[in-house]
Amino acid sequence: MEKILENGNPKGPPVIEGILTDPSKKRFLIILAGLATFLSAFTTTSITVALPTIAGQFQIDAIFQTWIATIFLLAVAICSAPFGKISGKIGLKKFLYLGVSIIAVASIGGAFSPSAETLLIFRAIQGVGSAMVSVSSMALVAQSMPFNERGKALGMNISCVYIGLTVGPVIAGFITSHFGWSGIFLLVVPFLVLDLIIGKLKVPDEWKMGENDKFDYIGTFLYSIGILLAIYGFTTVNTLSGVVLTVIGIAILLAFAVYELKQKTPVFEVKLFKNTKFTSATLAALISYLATFVVTYIITYHLQYIKGMDPQSSGIVLVVTSGLMAIIAPFSGRLSDKVDPQKLAALGMGFVAVSLAILMFLDANTPLWLIVVAMAIEGIGIGLFTTPNTNSIMSSIPRKFTSIASATVATARVVGQTLSLGMLIIIFAFIMGSVQILPETYTQLITSSQIAFTISTILCIIAIILSFVGIRGKDQLDR
Known part of the structure; x- marks a missing residue:
């Protein structure tokens, strides 16, 4: 990678291989990337608790309402890999700005959507912007931080993801219950603008890789x-x-x-998959999201349809998992700088497997406290898994491929998330058919949930095995 000079000024002190040395700049870069990541995560999951309300307003079936969430992730999955290359050519910070701006515009459009089809389009556009943010934000952190601070910085960035996931359903539930679902789209816009201002004023540097490479x-x-x-x-x-x-x-x-x-x-360095550690960690990430992302949606449907809870109350219950993720992620990140990260990842996925095994028996008589306990165990497990596994991916390859590694992490995440919702759509199609979720279909909804949790438990066991496979692999980072 070319050496980048601070402030773009040839007369200024050089930043070796793009690594920041100024503590103030490090701090504001983490804020810039973290806020963008937080808002992207908020946009991803805030729609969850509003789906039953949206479905009622537009009179759409269970499959279509799930697609309002799925289309967002599909857009991210399609764009993440090529964006990894493009972001390096354009500049990571500039690419982040563009992604934040697209999310803002699409959020305004989504808020005023006159139909479910229009909302679907704006959700897809939000997904494009989110892909840009996901790829560039993590690459910015990994590229700018010294190696011995990388796990800690990545942990903070990933914690922002989980904080976004945490407050998303809670705030969205409150807004949907009191002001309508369109308010959750408008809420993020001023904060997106704030992020642009922070970057402009406090992070003048830019990071580019492969600027002259042919696309x-x-x-x-x-x-x-x-x-x-x-x-x-x-x-x-x-x-x-x-x-x-x-x-x-x-x-x-x-x-x-x-x-x-x-x-x-x-556009993507396929040869990176010759690296055992990189490959096993990437596959473990993909499978972990495939296994766990569906949990939030199933629990939301269960709490609102089966338990009769309102969006605000169900959103509060969902805090348990993502809240624990947000608390644990920074600590597991720091620990992954000292302990083999894939050992931590395997341990974390073991916790997740236990939680999903409990939820395999979810039905109308399952007490709320047991659901909360299972969600707490899941939150601890994912918090232990994600940051170390991400650190393993980012640290297993040469620094010049940082943006590609970041794109790989983003792609593995959203492909796993999209396939996770796809799995739920398939189960709904086989068990329920194309019908609205009504009291007469609640039995089929419970059956669908149990099948999904059974499959997810098996997937977690596979992710554990993959984490152990990568332990003997070697890091190839150019420190």
Whole structure:
């Protein structure tokens, strides 16, 4: 990677390999990246508790209302890998600014959507902006911090994600109950503007990688089409067309991998997967999100439909998991600078497996306290898993690939999250069909939940195994 000079001034003191040495700049960069990450996470999950209300207003079925959440993640999944390359060429901070601006515009549009279809479009646009933020924010932190501070800084950034996940359902539940669901879109706009101001005034530096590299348009096209067909096909795999689209999508992704191996400046460095630690940690991340992301939605549906709770109350219950994540993530990040991060990741995923095993038996008679206990165990587990696993990914490859590693983390996350909701859509399609969730379908809703938790428990066990596989791998970071 080229050496970047502070403030862009050739006469100023150099920052070796883009690493910041000024404590003040480090602090404001973490604030810049953390606030953007927080707002992106808030945008991701705040819609959760509002879905039943939105479904009632627009009279949409269970599958369509789940797609309002899924389309956001699908957009992030499609964009994350190519954005990893583009962000480095344009500049990580500039790319972050653009992502924040897109989320702001799409949030205003979503608030005033006259139909479910229009809302779906603006959610997709929000997803594009969120992909830009996810890729650039983590890359900024990893690229600018000294190696011995990286785990701590990444832990703080990831903690911002979980704080966003924590307050998202709570604040959204309150706003939906008292002011209507459109308020959750408008709430983030002034804070997005604030983030832009902080970056402009307090973080004058820029980070670029591969600025003169030729952009891989063909690889980008193959990846985007492949991931779109594979994920969309997966959500409709209960039909013949869904099976066909899934197979075609996977075939295109395989062609993409072969093509990328032959390129001098690929949109994604497929050869990185030759690194055992990088590969095992990435797969563990993907599977962990596949297993756990669906939990929030199932619990939301259970609390509001089965338990009869309002959006505000159900949002408060959801705080347990993400709140513990936010508390534990920074500490596990610091610990991962001293202990093999994948040992911590395996331990964390073990906690998650226990929590989901408890929820496998969720039904109308399950006491609320037991649900809360299971969610608490899940929060502890994910807090122990995510930061060390991310640190393992970011530290296992040369520094010049930081933006690609960041894109990999973002892609693994959103592909896992999207497939997680896709799994729920498939289960709904088989068990419930295309119907609204009404009292006469509550039995099928419970059955769907139990099936989803059973599958998720098995996936957690696979993630544990993958974490142990990567322990013997070697870091390849150019410190």
